[in-house]
Amino acid sequence: MSTALAKLTTIDRRWIFLLIGLGTLIPILIPIGFPVTITPPVQSIYDKIETLGENDVVVLSYDYGPTTAAENEPMADAIIRHCFLRKVKVVALALYPLGGLTAVNGSVTRVSAEFPGLQYGVDYVNLGYKDGGQASMKLLAEDFSKAFPGDTNGTPLSTLPLMQKVTGARNAQLAVSIATGVIGEWWANLINAQYGLPVAVGCTAVSAPKYYAYLEAGQMLGLIGGLKGASEYEQLLLNGYPQTKTIYSNPMLQTASKGMDVQTIDHLIIIGFIVLGNIAYFAGRRAKQA
Amino acid sequence: MFLRLRLPLLLTLLAGLIPIIAFFFKDDATFIKKPNSWLEQDMVIVSGFALLLGVVNVVQSNVRKIERREKGWLFAAVLLFGMFFMGIFGAAGAMRLGGLPGIGNYPNGTPTPFAWGSVYMFTPLQSTMFALLAFYIASAAFRAFRVRNLEATILLVAAVFVMLGRIPVGEGAFGSVTEWMMQVPNGAAQRGIIIGAALGAASLSLRVILGIERSYLGLEKSE
């Protein structure tokens, strides 16, 4: 018995690969839906948007690219969906050079399709991508048209009704940055610090510890950290807006809740293998002693 | 002989002292800040020139493989095809030749060949290679985390606690331990490594500036 167990220490690692592969694929196809507990930093972003209505404007900045889309995209979608549900006006834009444009175009097209009643130019605008980092950010805080002469299709901002209502980001009620890396920090220490505009950030799990410092310092009103945070936001939407259930049960949608299922299963698989490895290791030692 | 040995070392010394001196002066000290900012701009350009060194080497060795029909020469051909496809469209785009608007999209939003290759070949290949880490991190954990001795056990326990603390089912029991471990003991270890490594790096810098360490130039220790 113990010699058979001991053989497990040298198990072909491809079995581990196979299980990790299945543990990732299956929850994407068949969501499990582990329970989600809501944390205060996520709740406070939700609560903030709940106080907004159709006369308010949210600036939503897509500051990530394809490499972190699995984490960032569900956050961005959830935020813009929440705004659309409340008919809050949205100005979407991208500041991340490596794929921010793809992110903003994808998300705005995808979510606006769920709300056929909303009108482009009146209820939401997609400004597209602008390079220049902090310099562009300062310009658009003063006046969007200085950084973005036209929207993503090149339509002059002067012809879009929403852009007459809100000339610069500082006239908005909230800015949300969905970020990988440093751009989310700029929203806090530049836009919030200099213009007093409330800023909320969604970031990857890897950079979350760094962002907590801004949250504690009050430079951000809330923080969505990684897939976990995004799945909390999805849960809040499902609780507050039961009609989103049809959206979130669509198998073609990438949701954070599915991602959390994968995380959980893969973590358990890895822990399982560690336990197994140690049992086998001890069995091997005992066999040797015998 | 003197030039061969001493000139490079002299250049290292000079180039090394400029940023050090500049560091301790305010921006209005133009006598040192100016040469420093020139060097800064120039070194970026030098590194730009260097890429061609690599390209020349890659072309040489792969052409040789194809000429000699060495094992796997077809793959060498694939490599060269990929390089020339992206390289030619990229260079032409960068120089705005052949009606290309640059290396991004045309004004109507359709991609240039270079942009198409970046989006549909380069990026997916990159993200896939990156994503393979999920598999490797699992197999590494399986093999490395054994209760072999005290050190290995500490490694294992810390890893398992943190992994449990990061998922919904274990968050309640292990969440706060995870945060504590990341902030306190892990923070202390990182801090110790950073301080030590920074001093090590500074010491290496000094050895290089003084010409004691010179293996990177292929100049042997001749005192």
Next chain:
Amino acid sequence: MAGYEVFGTWVAALLTLCLMSFLYKDNPFFRFAEALFAGVSLGYYIGITLDQTLRPNLFIPLAEQGVTGDTAHLRFAGLVGLNLYTRYIPKIAWFARSSLALYVGYYVGINMVQKLQGEVLPQAAATMVDLSGDGNVMSAFNSFVMLVGVITVLMYFFFSVEHKGGFGKASRIGIWFLMLGFGAAFGYTVMGRVSLLIGRFNFIVIQWIGGTLQSLGFGG
């Protein structure tokens, strides 16, 4: 979707599968993807370097302002860069080293002061903790652990004395801190890596297979 997008999605998906096949074993599909990847990426950086570095920093300044005053030093940069290639001229091959010497010299200089000012000082200052914790037992305990950790890890890195006796014991504690830190950081990273894999699987399942089925009229 436009034609180039459909074609592109297929290319991207097939290349993804080719690379992933390496997990099973080395095979011609992987070798094909590996070779293409090496070539395409090198070509990509040729375009990027020309477009983002040499054009804006060298060609345009020289073309627009000519070789005067503030841009004169760029000629020097060009020469230093070109000098890397003297290696291929046997008689003066040794001269190529001077470019490397200059380049390394400048950066070790920068690194030296940056490491001392940007890493040693702030990290040391952050370790100057208040052991009294101002009455808070937990925070006093954390401060103590932090202090012991940093000092013992530094002792582990001490090379000039043999690690035995009391010093050896302390440096052993340093190793425990290192192991605890490594284990925790390892566990913490798993999540980020799994997210990357989810991203690839989402692409294969939802964008490629799902997208194709949808365009063929299946599902909604």
Next chain:
Amino acid sequence: MEHFDASRLNALVLFIVFCVLVLTFIGRARAGGDLFIRKIAGLNAIDEAVGRATELGKKVLYVPGIQSIDENQTIASLAVLSHVAKMTARYGTELDVPNKDPLTFASARETVREAYMQAGRPDLYNEGIVHYVTYDQFAYTAAVSGTMVRERPAANFLIGSFFAESLLLAETGQASGAIQIAGTAEVAQLPFFVCACDYTLIGEELYAAGAYLSREPSMLGSIKGQDWTKAAVALAILLGVIFESVHIFPAFKQWISIN
């Protein structure tokens, strides 16, 4: 001196202390002072690793990290490479040094050629030993991984600055059965090397490696100088902790933390 940046006085003091200590110990070492340096396991294992490759008639793979020579870790790695190349030259073992950065490639070529000359085997040197792969991190990783499984080197050195590719390379190398010696100062990658390699040079050990292997007095002296600076920093930390704990001299910590 009206141009002096007073906010950097603390850095200047540290800089001067550091230089004085290092230079003093270099001087002492040259004059025949104490040269003791504690054992560094990863470096002693180099002989074993190259020796095994020689016995098995397989090659030695040396990956000098993925950063350029503007990074000190790369320069430290080239110092180790010089030592490894001398050994492979002496034993007539095949050496393979693939590169990601073109300047590192240019430097490594000089390092290896000189090492073969020094070992008295310029005949064994060829320009194929140090070669260029590509500038992309992951394409480079794919290519090196391919080499590891196809050519099965008996010893892999992964020394220098590494990022996400650290574990991809180390796991592939592990599965191919090679002895692996890694070294980096990238804090985030150390856990993976420690888990997947036989030996790992941690942070400062990497920077000290060249000096340790060369056994040259002035090099070893500089290590001693950096050690005593470290002791001074530790002492300053302890002093600061005392001041903070009894709430006196807050200016001490403040002065050190100006940035």
